[in-house]
Amino acid sequence: MKPQTAPRAITLLTDFGSGSSYVAQMKGVILAALPSATIVDFSHEIEPQNILEAAIYWMEAVPVYGAATVHVAVVDPGVGTSRRILLLELEQGGLLLAPDNGIAAPLIELHRARSLFSVENVALFRASISSTFHGRDIFAPVAAYLAAGGEPSSVGPVVETYEPLELRSPTVEILDQRCTITGEVLVVDRFGNLMTNITRDLLSQFGAAPQLALSSAEVILGATSIGAIGRTYGDVEQGEVLALFDSQGRLEIAVRGGSAARRFGAATGARVRVVLDPPRA
Incomplete structure (x- = not known):
């Protein structure tokens, strides 16, 4: 891990609903791994499975945060399938962790990406992985690892492609x-x-x-x-x-x-x- 004076903040964006235990479970996994973590709730009120709404939210909110932030988005209709999980390292230093379903595409295109990785290192995941709750079992522990100073390159191989988001222009x-x-x-x-x-x-x-x-x-x-x-x-x-x-x-x-x-x-x-x-x- 890189030496750093304080952990990165972690932001969470999901469609779980603010009163859902799913959010609490994700936070519990993060805090168990990194008790000093600062967790910022972007929103948990994204319309269920609305990838476009999540992408727009990220486009608006992510740029105002500094480099010492790990941004996590879990709006994931394809959970449990062969869809990838991506880690994007921005030029300014921020990290984005999201399913490869288009959520991150606008930020990849608007802001220069230093690197893009496919999250595949199972050593960073929870021991038991549900096929329906990767937010708790993969996203949360990987976010904690990165916030603690973990190397982005440790999560998996570099990739060149990502799922685009279809945005119709006027x-x-x-x-x-x-x-x-x-x-x-x-x-x-x-x-x-x-x-x-x-x-x-x-x-x-x-x-x-x-x-x-x-x-x-x-x-x-x-x-x-x-x-x-x-x-x-x-x-x-x-x-x-x-x-x-x-x-x-x-x-x-x-x-x-x-x-x-x-x-x-x-x-x-x-x-x-x-x-x-x-x-x-």
Whole structure:
């Protein structure tokens, strides 16, 4: 093991539910191996088996943590099958431990990876391994080993490939100087806000053009006009609908003090369009 002054922190992201004994069992294994471990609960409320939601959560949360962190994600519909478990070592030093089902793919693609390993060293696992609970029997003890300063290369062989995550990109159509960007709802958060795959950066590419005005953009959910893009929730009265950019730069549809998902009966995959018209003379 590498000498270090303090163990790495361990973060946990699962779909087990906060009241589940599964989370407690994982923590028990970690603390038995590393009593001084600092364990941070990212979330245990990922929708069951929703790999996309877990991947987006990791994309948002992992970059704000420092190098001395082991990030663990257990949203694992393929547990017990031939699917691999991956350990990703980021250039900045953070470690990501996840099933090879696409959860880690966006971070691998957005942040330079120093190395990628297949977790196969059974000496690091619990003595008895359940075919349905690798979170406790593999992820937890390996995370404790890494947090204590264990060498990432000890977990298994270097690999070059990983399972991609299918993320559809918005489409852009320009006709008679009118630009229409069509995307979809990626995630519905616990407030009922609709988080889309349309970003501020994408809109700015067109809104900054001389013939198009971002300030005149109209957001449309399905066949319902939401209106222009606001700045913050306080731009509208309680119960009113608005579109705005969230803290990650994604277009969001919300109801102040309410739920856009309930108001519109919208869910993941719902179509969202942004129409940019040329400025009026």
